[in-house]
Every structure is written in structure tokens, then in C-alpha cells.
Amino acid sequence: MLSAYTDVVIFFLAGAGFVLLTLAIGRLLRPHNPYPEKLVPYECGEIPVGEGQVPYNIRYYIFALLFVVFDVEVVFLFPWAVVLRELGMYAYVLMVIFLVMLVDGLVYAWRKGVLRWV
Amino acid sequence: MNDLWISLVQSLILIVALLTVFAGMTLVERKLLGYFHLRVGPTRTGPWGLAQPIADAIKAFVKEDVIPAGADKFVFRLAPVISVFTALAVWSVIPVGPPVEIGGRVIPLQVADPAGGALVALAFTSLHIYGVSLAGWASQSKYSLLGAMRAAAQLISYELSMAMSILGVFMLAGSLRLADIVAAQSDVAFIWLQPVGFLIFFIAGVAEVARMPFDLPEAETELVAGYSTEYSGMRFAMFMMAEYLGMMSVSAMVTLLYLKGWHGPAFLPPVAWFLVKVAALLFVFIWLRATFVRVRYDRLMDFGWKVMLPLSFLNLVVTAAGVALWG
Numbered sequence: 239m240l241s242a243y244t245d246v247v248i249f250f251l252a253g254a255g256f257v258l259l260t261l262a263i264g265r266l267l268r269p270h271n272p273y274p275e276k277l278v279p280y281e282c283g284e285i286p287v288g289e290g291q292v293p294y295n296i297r298y299y300i301f302a303l304l305f306v307v308f309d310v311e312v313v314f315l316f317p318w319a320v321v322l323r324e325l326g327m328y329a330y331v332l333m334v335i336f337l338v339m340l341v342d343g344l345v346y347a348w349r350k351g352v353l354r355w356v
Numbered sequence: 357m358n359d360l361w362i363s364l365v366q367s368l369i370l371i372v373a374l375l376t377v378f379a380g381m382t383l384v385e386r387k388l389l390g391y392f393h394l395r396v397g398p399t400r401t402g403p404w405g406l407a408q409p410i411a412d413a414i415k416a417f418v419k420e421d422v423i424p425a426g427a428d429k430f431v432f433r434l435a436p437v438i439s440v441f442t443a444l445a446v447w448s449v450i451p452v453g454p455p456v457e458i459g460g461r462v463i464p465l466q467v468a469d470p471a472g473g474a475l476v477a478l479a480f481t482s483l484h485i486y487g488v489s490l491a492g493w494a495s496q497s498k499y500s501l502l503g504a505m506r507a508a509a510q511l512i513s514y515e516l517s518m519a520m521s522i523l524g525v526f527m528l529a530g531s532l533r534l535a536d537i538v539a540a541q542s543d544v545a546f547i548w549l550q551p552v553g554f555l556i557f558f559i560a561g562v563a564e565v566a567r568m569p570f571d572l573p574e575a576e577t578e579l580v581a582g583y584s585t586e587y588s589g590m591r592f593a594m595f596m597m598a599e600y601l602g603m604m605s606v607s608a609m610v611t612l613l614y615l616k617g618w619h620g621p622a623f624l625p626p627v628a629w630f631l632v633k634v635a636a637l638l639f640v641f642i643w644l645r646a647t648f649v650r651v652r653y654d655r656l657m658d659f660g661w662k663v664m665l666p667l668s669f670l671n672l673v674v675t676a677a678g679v680a681l682w683g
Contacts, residue, residue: 245363245468246476249448250441252367256375257440257594264590269420277425279497280585290426290496298509301657305512308665312519315672316475319526322679330680334673341669344661353661355654 300352304344311340366467370447378600379409385642392646412593419589426496427586435494436587436594439487443601446480449473450608451535453618453627465627466535473534474526477609478519481564484602485511488573491595492583503582506653507566507573513660514563514570520668521556524549524675525613538617547614552671554614556664561610563660565602567641569648572656607637 279286318325318333347353383398383405390397398405423432451466470476485508492504526532528549529540540546547554563570574582581587584595611617611633620629651659 242468242470244360246445246448246470248360248363249367249370249467250445252364252371253441253444256371256444257437260594261437261590264417264421267417268589269418271420272422274425276422279424279426279495279500280580281498282580286498290424290498291493291501292498294501294505298505301509301513301661304661305516308516309512309519312516312523315520315523316526316532319523319676320530320532322527322676323530325680327680330676333676337669337673341666344665348662353658355657 297355304347304352307343308340311336362463363467366463367448370467371444374444374447374601374604375597377604378597379413381600381604381638382412382596383408385645388639388642389646392643416590416593421589421591422586424496424586428494428496431490431494432586433591435487435491436591436598437487438490439484439598440594440601442480442483442487443598443605445483446477446605447601447608449476449534450605450612451538451617452608452630453625454535464535469533469535472532474522474532474537474609474613477534477605478522481518481602481605482511482515484564484598487595487598488583491587495583495586497586499580499585500583503573503575503579503585506575506579507583510566510570510572510656510660511564513657514560514664517556517660517664517668518560518564520665520672521550521553521560522613523672524553527675527679534612534617538612538619541616542619545614545616550614550671550675552667553675554610556668556671557613558606558610560664561606562641562644563656565599565606567599567603568645569651570656571650572653575650577650603638603641604634607634607641610637 279290314336315333318329322329386408387397387405398408401407401411423429448467449470451464451469453465455462455464457463468476488507488511489504492500492502492507495501525537525546528546529537531537531540537546566573572582573579574584576582579585584592587595608630611630615633617633618626618630620626620632624632
């Protein structure tokens with residue numbers, strides 16, 4: 239059973255073939271001469287202190303959480319948007335109620351200062 | 357659905373075409389930036405600097421590939437490949453023109469035409485974030501990690517506005533198939549019905565591919581090169597390739613969703629119209645880079661969550677009311 243998505247896969251495989259071929263050719267052509275000083279992570283010429291994977295701001299995590307909420311909601315909106323014309327006003331009102339609840343979440347986060355970066 | 361071999365031939369032609377455009381675009385961008393800055397850009401390699409992309413490609417091939425000592429080698433090698441894969445894969449569903457007839461066979465000018473075409477494109481666009489954040493994480497370098505974290509937060513923030521603004525187009529067209537969306541615009545382009553949606557989509561698109569003024573993930577004046585700091589040679593070139601392919605696919609999406617796709621006055625064939633529109637949008641990308649300064653990170657996040665997101669909500673509700681009332 240072939241579907242249009244099979245074509246996507248074919249394209250994907252063709253792309254994969256191209257990328258791997260490029261890397262393979264590069265491997266044959268390029269020099270390989272590592273020594274310890276060269277393999278040090280770049281820090282403007284200084285010797286790096288500590289690990290590369292430093293602790294980072296917790297705000298990134300909070301934004302990721304907020305993102306998940308809204309992204310899942312958008313998934314519900316896609317099928318609704320496509321058939322809205324047939325469903326008409328009833329579906330519109332229902333979805334507005336759903337949206338109000340979600341916007342409420344955004345307003346709450348906003349008021350709590352979660353969206354403030356500093 | 358096509359025959360397998362047609363899809364394969366189409367895929368190969370498309371990939372070669374995309375890479376040719378990518379090579380050409382690196383030169384055009386440097387030339388245009390040069391003229392914007394009252395310089396001349398590359399001139400030494402060939403007439404008008406035309407051989408510059410070839411020189412760049414040779415350099416990418418023969419440069420040593422340095423992998424930092426502490427790096428997670430497997431993920432480090434995987435990340436640029438993911439970036440290029442996803443940037444290429446967006447193009448599998450993008451139609452460049454109406455179907456043509458060659459030798460009694462109707463051949464669509466797109467590799468795949470699934471019912472959820474626009475969703476596939478959107479999905480692959482957002483997968484780009486894996487390449488970026490894995491690259492930053494695996495490099496075991498502070499600059500890379502900071503760049504990757506910024507990229508992750510920025511991309512997810514603007515992806516929301518992007519997805520919300522595109523909903524208006526889906527409502528008006530009543531379909532997710534890109535060819536149907538173009539067909540729905542045969543009378544009036546969606547940019548006139550969705551001006552706010554168009555602006556949000558384009559701004560979010562610029563942020564998604566991390567171009568000026570939203571290029572904080574690689575902000576060269578503060579983070580060296582952000583997530584790609586530790587990359588060299590071909591792998592670095594792959595991140596560049598992903599960025600340019602991303603720019604091209606955002607331009608193509610804007611053309612298809614808002615600018616009537618391949619429709620236009622009859623003196624040019626449809627495919628030419630499509631290419632002209634995409635080229636114009638790519639010029640806008642370069643123009644933005646020459647005009648704007650990089651935004652500050654807190655302003656970037658503020659703009660994304662407090663301006664773009666509420667506006668796209670509003671655009672969604674108003675458009676939906678219009679469609680539900682006057683359908």
C-alpha cells in the first residue's frame with residue numbers, strides 16, 4: 239500500500255543518501271591530525287574552567303512547560319480549523335470557550351511574572 | 357500518489373536544485389550585503405565572484421573535522437545531519453507549480469502530496485530544534501550550550517505563534533493540502549484576508565530560522581557562533597546549509613499560504629511566478645539582516661509571548677468568527 243507519505247519517506251531517504259555521501263567524500267579528502275591542545279573546547283584562547291555543561295537559567299525550563307500546554311492545544315485546533323466552515327457557529331462558540339480557558343492560563347502566567355525574563 | 361521511480365527522480369532533481377540554489381544564495385547574500393554596506397562583496401574568485409560558492413565547497417570538504425575531547429561523539433556527529441535532514445524534508449511536500457503533462461503522463465511538480473501537507477512542512481520545520489539543541493549539548497562547550505538553550509527557548513516560543521497564525525489560512529481554505537490552499541486563492545490572495553496572520557507568520561518564520569534580527573542562538577558578537585562553535589569543516593557547512601534551506605522553505609511556505617503560490621499574470625509561466633515570489637522573500641530576509649540590529653534576549657521573549665502570541669490568538673478568533681458567520 240503506497241500513500242503520499244511514502245513519497246515523503248523516499249525523499250527523506252534520498253536526502254539521507256546525499257548527506258551521508260557528502261560526509262563520506264569529506265572523510266576521504268580532509269586531513270586528520272588531532273592533538274590535545276586542538277581538542278580543547280573554544281573559550282577565546284583561555285583554558286576552560288570546569289565542565290562544558292554548565293547549569294543554566296531555570297526560566298528556559300518554565301518556557302518549555304508553557305510551550306507544551308499551548309502546543310497540545312494547537313493540535314486540537316488543526317482539525318477544527320479545517321472543518322469549521324461545515325460545522326458553523328456551534329463549533330465556533332465551543333472552541334472560543336476552550337480558548338478562553340487557555341488564554342486564562344497565559345494571563346495567569348503573565349500576572350505571576352513568569353514571562354518576565356531578568 | 358506517484359510511481360516509486362518518479363518520486364525518486366523528483367527527489368533527486370529537487371535535492372540537486374535546492375543545493376544549487378543554496379550555493380548561489382550564499383554568494384548573492386554576500387554580494388547584496390556588500391552593496392548594502394557600500395562594499396563590493398566577493399570579487400576575487402572568478403568574474404563578479406561567481407566561483408566563490410565552489411571555493412567555499414572545496415574548503416568545507418578539505419578542512420579538518422575537529423571533535424572536542426569531551427564531546428559526546430555520536431550525538432556530535434548526528435546533530436548536523438538531523439539539521440540538514442529536517443530542513444530538506446520540508447521541501448518534500450512543497451509544490452512549485454501546477455501538475456504538468458509530460459509524454460501523456462500527468463506529473464505533479466511536488467514529490468509528495470499528502471492530505472496533511474502543510475502539517476508535514478510545519479512538523480519538519482519544528483524538528484530543526486533537535487539538531488540545534490543536540491549540537492549545543494554534545495559539544496561540551498559553554499558557548500555552545502548557551503547558544504543551544506537560547507535556540508530552544510526561542511524556537512518553541514515563536515513556533516506557537518507560527519502554528520496559531522497558520523490556522524487562519526486553514527480555515528479559509530478548508531484544507532491542509534498545500535495545492536488546495538493555493539487553489540483557494542485563485543481570486544484573492546490570503547495576504548489581504550489575513551494581513552495580521554501574514555505578518556505574524558513571516559516574523560515567526562524569521563525567528564524560526566534564527567536570522568537577523570532574531571539570530572541570538574548564534575549571536576557571533578557574544579557567543580562566538582552559538583551552538584555551532586565547536587563545529588568545523590563539512591559539519592559546520594551543514595548547519596549553514598540547514599539555515600539557508602530553512603530560509604528557502606519559509607519563503608516557499610509564505611508564498612503558498614499567503615501570496616497565491618504560482619498564480620500570477622499570464623506573461624510568465626506558473627513555476628516562474630512561484631520562483632519570483634520566493635526570490636523576493638529571500639531578498640527581504642537579506643534586507644532584514646542588513647537593516648536591523650540584533651534584539652536583546654528578554655525583549656525577544658517578551659515580544660514572542662506578550663505581542664505575537666496574544667495577537668495570533670486574536671487573529672484566530674476573529675478569522676474563525678468570520679468563517680463561521682459568512683463561511
